[in-house]
Amino acid sequence: MNKAMKGSDLLTIGDLSERTGLSVSAIRFYEEKGLVHPSRNAGGQRRFLRADIRRLSFVLVAQEFGFSIAEIAAQLQRLPEGRAPTKADWTRISGEFRMHLDRKIERMTALRDKLDSCIGCGCLSMKSCQLYNAGDAAASKGRGPRYLLGDRPEITED
Amino acid sequence: MNKAMKGSDLLTIGDLSERTGLSVSAIRFYEEKGLVHPSRNAGGQRRFLRADIRRLSFVLVAQEFGFSIAEIAAQLQRLPEGRAPTKADWTRISGEFRMHLDRKIERMTALRDKLDSCIGCGCLSMKSCQLYNAGDAAASKGRGPRYLLGDRPEITED
């Protein structure tokens, strides 16, 4: 008989790890980041709700959608802790995922169009190349070495 | 008269910073990573070729396309150091950018389709949800807390 099945139906961190595919260290890390809030037993060990399986599975899915841990934490604050999300919860969340993804696809498609408009012209050496002004498409990855908010000076070359 | 315009037409790191919009520290960092190979003057200061403006602009564009510094370094090893890239160079490179971008767009579109197939079903609580098996779409961001190569166990919940 599995230890997880006796007494209460609280789960140990190991149980949760097995059920979600997350490593134990990742689950502790996620707790630290506020994604789950396990209670503790008398001996100080973490005890998770069964609903936390779903909660962490949500984290995995959201990560695949490109959300950061911080963004996921914000989403989770709007979901119930102890019960399963309702259909309304899921509709709202999936709508946000949809928008996030659509924006990313749009940015990449716009970048592809710019690339296509450049393929024939060899314009990597031209100051007017659209690709050098593709700054808006970089907003996804943010803080690079670029000048603040796209005020990159014109690239002047022969 | 600009210091960059007297004597030879080599550029200081400050000149290059102004011309590309990169910070001085970023340019030093890129040198360390093998993206540029400036010479040194008698006093030990870096001196860049005018072609390095283009070279670093290429780095910026490639980063917007989602290439890592290491990947960009590999691309640059196939470009000439001292002269402008030829049309053939640019055609090859832009073709690689195109493929890279197309693959990303495909992955995201596939993910969006899975999401759409789930929006009505509230399946975030179901073990059969396609999103839980969207692992192939995550290949872009790679090394997360996921089980090695997608052998995530089935998520079993009530």
Place this chain on the structure above:
DNA sequence: TCTTGACCTCAACTAAGGTTGAGGAATTAT
């Protein structure tokens, strides 16, 4: 009861892509 095995904390380490600061040398402007 005793011995594994699972769990605990805390600190340090990883990778990418840089930034920041200290302390000093070179160059440019006055």
Place this chain on the structure above:
DNA sequence: ATAATTCCTCAACCTTAGTTGAGGTCAAGA
């Protein structure tokens, strides 16, 4: 000639998303 910039190196630090290991405790089965 001197002051103000710019440049140099090197080391330490930042963020994100975790992993790894040391040293110690808790819980479950024989």
